Amino acid sequence: MKLAMIGFGQAGGKIVDKFVEYDQRHGSGIVRAAVAVNSAKADLMGLEHIPQDKRVLIGQSRVKGHGVGADNELGAEIAEEDIDEVQGAVDSIPVHEVDAFLVVSGLGGGTGSGGAPVLAKHLKRIYTEPVYGLGVLPGGDEGGIYTLNAARSFQTFVREVDNLMVFDNDSWRKTGESVQGGYDEINEEIVTRFGVLFGAGEVEQGGEVAESVVDSSEIINTLAGGGVSTVGYASETVEEKNSGSGLLSRITGGSEDDQIDTAHTTNRITSLVRKAALGRLTLPCEVEGTERALLVMAGPPEHLNRKGIERGRKWIEEQTGSMEVRGGDYPIRNSGKVASVILLSGVTNVPRIKELQQVAIEAQENIDEIRQESDQNLENLVNDDEDELESLF
Ligand code: GDP
Numbered sequence: 126m127k128l129a130m131i132g133f134g135q136a137g138g139k140i141v142d143k144f145v146e147y148d149q150r151h152g153s154g155i156v157r158a159a160v161a162v163n164s165a166k167a168d169l170m171g172l173e174h175i176p177q178d179k180r181v182l183i184g185q186s187r188v189k190g191h192g193v194g195a196d197n198e199l200g201a202e203i204a205e206e207d208i209d210e211v212q213g214a215v216d217s218i219p220v221h222e223v224d225a226f227l228v229v230s231g232l233g234g235g236t237g238s239g240g241a242p243v244l245a246k247h248l249k250r251i252y253t254e255p256v257y258g259l260g261v262l263p264g265g266d267e268g269g270i271y272t273l274n275a276a277r278s279f280q281t282f283v284r285e286v287d288n289l290m291v292f293d294n295d296s297w298r299k300t301g302e303s304v305q306g307g308y309d310e311i312n313e314e315i316v317t318r319f320g321v322l323f324g325a326g327e328v329e330q331g332g333e334v335a336e337s338v339v340d341s342s343e344i345i346n347t348l349a350g351g352g353v354s355t356v357g358y359a360s361e362t363v364e365e366k367n368s369g370s371g372l373l374s375r376i377t378g379g380s381e382d383d384q385i386d387t388a389h390t391t392n393r394i395t396s397l398v399r400k401a402a403l404g405r406l407t408l409p410c411e412v413e414g415t416e417r418a419l420l421v422m423a424g425p426p427e428h429l430n431r432k433g434i435e436r437g438r439k440w441i442e443e444q445t446g447s448m449e450v451r452g453g454d455y456p457i458r459n460s461g462k463v464a465s466v467i468l469l470s471g472v473t474n475v476p477r478i479k480e481l482q483q484v485a486i487e488a489q490e491n492i493d494e495i496r497q498e499s500d501q502n503l504e505n506l507v508n509d510d511e512d513e514l515e516s517l518f
Contacts, residue, residue, distance in 0.1 A: 126326035126341035127157040129223045131215070133244060134200070134237020135168040136261050137161070137230035138175070140312055144229075145174035147316045153324035158218040162211050162244070164203055164236045165192030181214045183207035183240070193235035197274045200239025208247050215248070224326070224341050225255040228286070230278075231294075233263030233271035238278040245285040255345060258286035259319065262293040262408070262481065269488030276485035279478070288348040288470060290319070291355060291408035293477060318358045318407060321466045325421040325455035337431055339421050339453035344468070347419040347451055352471040353478075355408035359400035360464035361393060365425045387430060394422055394433025397465035398440060406469070409477050415445040416471025420452035424463035429454045441467065 132141030138161035148156040159175045164184040172180065182190060184203035193199040204211070228245050230237030241258065248256045260282055263271040283289045297311050326341030348354065398420060402412055418441050422434050438452035508514075 126155060126224045126323045126344050127222060128155055128225055128227045128323060129158045129160075129215070129218045129220065130156055130227045130229060131160045131162060131211075131244065132175070132237075133162050133204075133228060133230040133241040134234050135163065135165065135231065136234065136308075137228075137237045137241065138163055138168060138172055138180075139308070140229050140259070140261070140315055142172045142174045143312045143316045144320065147320045149174070151320065151324070153320060154327045155320065155323040157223045160211075160214045160218075162204075162214075162236075162240065163192075164188050164190070164200070164240075166190035168192070179214055179217075181211055183210055183236075193239070195233075195235045195270055195274065197235045197239035197278060200235040200237070201243050202239070203236070204240035204243035208243065211244060212247070212251075220252060220254065223254060224345065225257055225287075226252070227257050227259055229259040230282075231261040231263070232275040232278040232282065233261075233267055234274065238274045242278060242281040242285045245282065249285065249287075255287040255348065256285075257348060258282050258289040259315075260289055260291050261315075262291060262295060262477075264294045264298045265484075266298075269484070269491065272481055273485040273488040273492070276482050279481070283351075283353060286351075288351055289353050291353055293408050295477070296405060296409050315407070318356045318466060321358070321423050321455065321464055322356060322419075322421060322468055324457075325423065325453070325466075328455060337434060337453045339419070339451075339455055343419060343451045343453065347417045347449075347468055347470050350416060350471055352416065352473070353408070353475065354468060354470040355406040355410055355472055357401035357404060357406045357467040357469070358464065359397045359404055360462045361397060362462045363393075363424065363428050365459065365461065366427055387432075390428055390430050391433040391436065393428070393463060394430070394465070395436045395440065397422075397463065398437030398467070401465040401467045402441060402444060402469075408472070408475065410469075410472045411474035411476075412444050412469060412472075413446055414472070414474050415447050415469040416473075417449040418445055418447055418451070418470065419468040420450065421455050421466040421468075422453075422463065423455035423457055423466065424460055425458055426454075426456040428463045429456060437465070445469070 130141045132138040162181045169180040230241035325339040
């Protein structure tokens with residue numbers, strides 16, 4: 126699936142930057158165009174793979190290239206004011222060659238948190254291609270304002286995109302690591318999951334393994350209907366055989382060894398499907414009640430088989446209660462591993478979001494209280510007790 130990716134804010138820019146690098150490394154062909162938008166000049170300069178002419182600095186007249194300091198209302202205002210400049214960069218994308226837009230942003234900050242929903246709304250008005258969001262939730266230790274920003278941005282972003290895929294920093298952070306090092310690793314995890322998912326739709330149909338290759342329309346149909354999505358992933362290293370022996374045994378009907386191999390392959394696939402769905406999801410949630418799902422089995426073709434995928438697909442149907450579970454292969458030679466990626470689209474039972482909203486409401490109330498109190502305190506300080514002094518004018 127070919128995407129036009131737009132990273133908004135620092136996290137968004139860094140993640141899209143990593144997608145570009147992943148795409149070059151794997152030749153997966155998913156990033157047709159990459160743009161970064163920010164109100165902080167230094168963040169744009171820190172990017173490595175997004176071309177210079179695709180980095181858009183917005184809000185210069187308001188914040189002079191210094192960012193909005195976690196004020197997401199200002200982030201949204203600036204995005205609206207300078208939307209033409211962002212559109213200027215989008216204009217250079219051959220949109221007829223992309224299957225969808227992907228707007229990527231951290232939801233807890235200012236520029237991306239406020240700007241990403243504004244951009245999504247704008248793109249949807251102009252283009253007929255789907256506009257997806259990839260939103261990153263802040264860690265629980267980042268503090269009240271980040272949680273409040275994220276809760277408000279999440280609500281707005283979901284409304285403006287065709288589907289919001291969510292990644293929760295909180296369930297991925299590791300203790301005892303520097304923030305920067307931690308993010309590098311986390312960003313790698315993000316890009317691997319979504320890279321395999323979107324890469325699956327880029328395999329040419331036809332050839333020896335065309336049986337059940339995932340098509341980009343299956344990804345689009347799984348995401349259609351809107352709402353919130355999460356992704357599960359599990360992988361296992363495998364030894365690759367040279368492909369000649371596989372072909373020969375298929376012609377001769379296969380040996381007993383091959384039959385054992387087939388059973389083993391099927392079992393490995395079903396176990397990877399379970400691990401992916403029951404392990405750590407990008408956004409932790411209850412799997413039951415998911416509206417639609419897509420299973421992608423990626424790896425060397427001799428380690429994939431239809432029976433395994435079919436079993437895995439049925440198992441996901443049982444777990445989710447969904448009647449719309451799609452599945453297929455993503456054959457990749459020389460990857461050295463078999464991976465299962467599960468896209469759960471239209472999840473609704475997400476305690477993490479409810480908890481985020483609760484903390485956000487408390488933060489909002491505290492902020493209002495503190496503001497009122499400090500107004501009062503300043504008043505008390507500046508004015509004399511008996512009100513005997515008069516100000517000059
Ligand atoms: P903005 O530039 O004002 O949009 O704000 P940032 O993108 O710097 O930060 C927004 C939120 O994104 C933070 O609260 C973090 O939770 C998260 N974040 C920042 N940088 C990264 C990153 O590189 N990777 C990930 N996964 N999250 C990040």
